Amino acid sequence: MNKVALFCKIPKETLNLFSEEKYTLIEQETSEADGIVMRSMDIHDMKFSKQLKAIARSGAGVNNIPIERCAEEGIVVFNSPGANSNAVCELTFLGLLMSSRKIIDSIDWTRNIEKNVVESVERGKSKFVGPELKGKTLGVIGLGNVGHLVANMGVKLGMEVIGFDPYISVKNALALSWDVQYTSDINELYRRSDYITLHVPYSDETKNYINKENIKLMKDGVKILNLARSGIINDDDLIEALESGKVGYHVSDLPTEKLLAAKNVVCIPHLGGSTFEAEENCAEMAVTQLTEYLERGNITNSVNFPDCSMDRYPGTDRIVVLNKNIPNMIGQMTTALASHNVNIIGMVNKSRGDYACNIIDVVGEINEAKLKELEEHYGILRVMLIRQKTEQKTNNIQ
Ligand SMILES: NC(=O)c1ccc[n+]([C@@H]2O[C@H](COP(=O)([O-])OP(=O)(O)OC[C@H]3O[C@@H](n4cnc5c(N)ncnc54)[C@H](O)[C@@H]3O)[C@@H](O)[C@H]2O)c1
Numbered sequence: 001m002n003k004v005a006l007f008c009k010i011p012k013e014t015l016n017l018f019s020e021e022k023y024t025l026i027e028q029e030t031s032e033a034d035g036i037v038m039r040s041m042d043i044h045d046m047k048f049s050k051q052l053k054a055i056a057r058s059g060a061g062v063n064n065i066p067i068e069r070c071a072e073e074g075i076v077v078f079n080s081p082g083a084n085s086n087a088v089c090e091l092t093f094l095g096l097l098m099s100s101r102k103i104i105d106s107i108d109w110t111r112n113i114e115k116n117v118v119e120s121v122e123r124g125k126s127k128f129v130g131p132e133l134k135g136k137t138l139g140v141i142g143l144g145n146v147g148h149l150v151a152n153m154g155v156k157l158g159m160e161v162i163g164f165d166p167y168i169s170v171k172n173a174l175a176l177s178w179d180v181q182y183t184s185d186i187n188e189l190y191r192r193s194d195y196i197t198l199h200v201p202y203s204d205e206t207k208n209y210i211n212k213e214n215i216k217l218m219k220d221g222v223k224i225l226n227l228a229r230s231g232i233i234n235d236d237d238l239i240e241a242l243e244s245g246k247v248g249y250h251v252s253d254l255p256t257e258k259l260l261a262a263k264n265v266v267c268i269p270h271l272g273g274s275t276f277e278a279e280e281n282c283a284e285m286a287v288t289q290l291t292e293y294l295e296r297g298n299i300t301n302s303v304n305f306p307d308c309s310m311d312r313y314p315g316t317d318r319i320v321v322l323n324k325n326i327p328n329m330i331g332q333m334t335t336a337l338a339s340h341n342v343n344i345i346g347m348v349n350k351s352r353g354d355y356a357c358n359i360i361d362v363v364g365e366i367n368e369a370k371l372k373e374l375e376e377h378y379g380i381l382r383v384m385l386i387r388q389k390t391e392q393k394t395n396n397i398q
């Protein structure tokens, strides 16, 4: 029986993916579990138990999870790429309209009209005039699952769209409208855009991505939207530019104390992925990936290990080995298995960056205690045995 800790609410339909015979679910923030399902809570300071094999992030951003430490501890981290991107795209366009048409200020003003509403509206509305989006230039930084949708939507709204993403995937490049102008020079995007929207992950590379220096290159009155992460824009530099009018308006889905107090800023309480559809899509993807790993050892959409899967050879036990991507790992595994008199029937090895995964289907009497010794070898991060007869049951070799 696998134990899964739910750190967040997940839709009822998704809960059904955890069958009662195979899973115990706990609504507790503990790592004393085989798996964790979570959203945006920060777990950088959490100590992980040896039992913990996988973390499923229901959502896209994983800057709240210590990815590298998890890899070193043999914990596979999954996310849900693309599962909430339409929701973010829709909110981005609300953001564009809000930044353009003074919608929030005008609603506040209207709400405070005390008498002669019809007349007051007609007299007062002129102070809320704003530009249309059509014909303006939208700069999209990051053309991933969200960014490419935003860029395409901009085209449909009649905007000139210029996109920047040095690491764009083939899939997203193919999905990009031909009318999106791709640039490899981000300064061109800064210089030309009337609206700039950010859709990049938070990382060492993207921290303070928007700052004093590049704000100088932007058009006067530029509107900047951030539905990605706080920290990608330097708050102090942005606020200074908002004060001077260099930046005309800012919409943030990731509010900070400083932004809440600043002028010409609209803050949304991190609602980008908060639609019924997105929550369901994300949870379903996260849970499916988690159960597939715990029950069959197959890895899809991990952010710290490569995709790795293999159809189960009938009549075999399955051994999953996570290791550092260094020489002689497979040699050590196969030698150890041979010394057990265990025969390898099928095997797959995949590596990405510093880490690798092996799925090995075997026949023969496996001595679990001896198999565990493999974990003592330098570079082996986790060994997991999934028995044939109890295919659904995962035994952590500890
Ligand atoms: N507001 C929300 O609720 C919400 C919802 C989903 C995602 N997000 C945030 O938005 C980010 C993007 O989401 P996504 O689903 O599109 O992720 P994604 O991984 O599909 O796309 C990110 C894109 O950014 C690009 N990129 C990385 N570094 C870059 C750089 N230095 N310059 C330009 N491009 C760069 C990547 O190549 C990739 O194409 C997430 O990491 C998350 O932090 C927020």
Ligand SMILES: O=C(O)[C@H](O)COP(=O)(O)O
Pocket (backbone or CB within 6 Å): 039, 040, 041, 058, 059, 060, 061, 062, 084, 270, 272, 273, 274
């Ligand atoms: O990265 C994401 O997917 C979004 O920021 C949504 O986060 P949430 O699941 O906490 O709403």
